[in-house]
Amino acid sequence: MAQPENWYRLDNAAKIYPAISNKRRGSVFRVSVTLRDMVDAEALQRAADVVVQRFPTMAVRLHKGLFWYYFENTQASPRVQRERPWLCQPMDHSGDEGFLFRISYHQRRVNVEMFHSLTDGTGALVFLKALVFHYLREQGHAVSSEGDVLDKDRPFSIEEVEDSFLTHYDPKNGQRAQEELAYQLRGTPDGDGRLRLTSVGMDSARAVQLSRDKGCTLGEYLTALLMQSIYLAQVAGRPNALPIRISVPVNLRRFFRSRTLRNFSSYLNIGAQMTPDTPFDDILEQVRRQMREGLTQQNLARGINANIQAERNLFLRATPLVIKNVALRMAYRLYGERVFTCAFSNLGQVTLPQSMQPYVTRIEVVLGLGDINRLNVAACSYGGRLVINFTRSITEPDVEKLFCRALAQQGLQVTVQSNEGGAL
């Protein structure tokens, strides 16, 4: 397998995560597939051994240089483990092999938990698809990649390791303005710092129809509904509360040519003016306007520039890593998570090769949480099912409740699963 070099710089978006990660904030997210049959751990281990060879940017350890962190390739293979009820726990960088991702399984489901420095949701899904592809092969199923899976026979391309932020950096575009502080959810923190997961499933065609009727996209509809749910759950009747803002990650590969498997996403912070009487359509209109203004190539390029310019500053670059980490941590505490109330990551429709589809029943995404935001939401659809996963660090499920009830009121058949069902 051709490997470009045995070490990499962290890409522009990846640089922040090692600095801000700690025991409470893992900067970890998860992508999972549910299979038709029970998972065979040994076959999964064999598939993992094969697939890490194909993804040199994933099989890395994090090392400290004097000025920056860097990734170094490792020849080891990740150990497949049983899924634990504690979701998206921080990676132990100095652990056994020091892998920055974790492959786990539970009954029919295979999970890949990923440290955000390695890649974003899109890259993680590519990795997961390859893993499942090789797993199904190991199981003796006649699946073929149909050009949609980076299996071990697809040649490695140098474009996969490119830092696309640098490729698409153009100083002419100007920078994005500073963001303002946003409302933070209140609630009873879980004493153990565990994350509670509420998984909401529904028919994706009917959900899309619901948004079409309003003349908007599904992403816009769900963002507006989430915003209204947060407002009604906590903010209504508190006129002095900070505005609710939802951070919506944007896959930049849709706007800029790139085949990278590393981070290449940005985000938009969407806010809305509301009173308890604001009709849903008004909120939707405000969300739609901001989304359409924000999702232009020019505006996204400004976001890239702001980050790259900070990274290229020679004075900053020559500051030792120890000091950089302290500064980044402080800046993140002040401006990082505080400028949005919660993140809503919509990975859209996930596709699989036709030959794999009979074996895969469900695909889902779960976001981890930091210690400032208390709720994160991630959605994706596959095989006609839309799955929206809520992760929270507080005990009260009020936002989820209002969100689900609103969808049910629209006539959707909503199915709820949770990781705390047994305790209830």
Added chain:
Amino acid sequence: MKRCRQCDVWVDSDGAKCPLCYADLECAQDGAGGAPGETYPQLGPAQHNGPGYHVVSRIFLFLSLLAAAVSLSVNFLVDRMHTPWSLLVVGGIPFVWLLVRYVIMGKVNIARRLMTQLLGSAGFVLLLEWFLRGSIYQGWALTYAIPFMNVAATLAITMILCVRYLRWTAYTLYQFLTALLGLLPLLFWLMGWITPGIWWPSLASAFYSLATLAGMFIFVDRKYKNELIRRFHL
């Protein structure tokens, strides 16, 4: 599949209550697909797996603070801090903590611990020197102590590198940095900070550092240069 009438949703759970509103669930006959069963590993009752309570550490921390406070108080009561010996105690306590917790009990790479010890010891001898200013021992730290500590640290890391050469990548950065620190006594000499006439320890330290750096470049191959590029990339 169970049903929550309050929320009007289906719930796939073994539990008896709705995870959204905690109302009792109904068992429905007309299940909307999907076999009932555990879908995610379930969270049990809270266990508080937080960081442990290190009793011994806390006792020593308490005693350290007490010792510092007692020294300062006695010093002040006896001669109004005219001879500020208590500052040596106050400065020595962090040095002992660094030595015990980081250098001896630490888990990180031993070369890094040695380098940290070098920096910590240098700080402590500088404090001693400040305390001895005006006496015949003035200039002792910069003239003798720091140059010899540099040589000792550089030599120690070289020995570790030779013995555990399989882990050389982890040590080279610190070998390089320690060797660079060894050049500093040359600066002390040029700036006239050392005892006049006693320049040989500074020169010895600088000479040993340069020899180590040269040796690193000559005896180790290209991998070693790559390691430095990695570690020092801007």
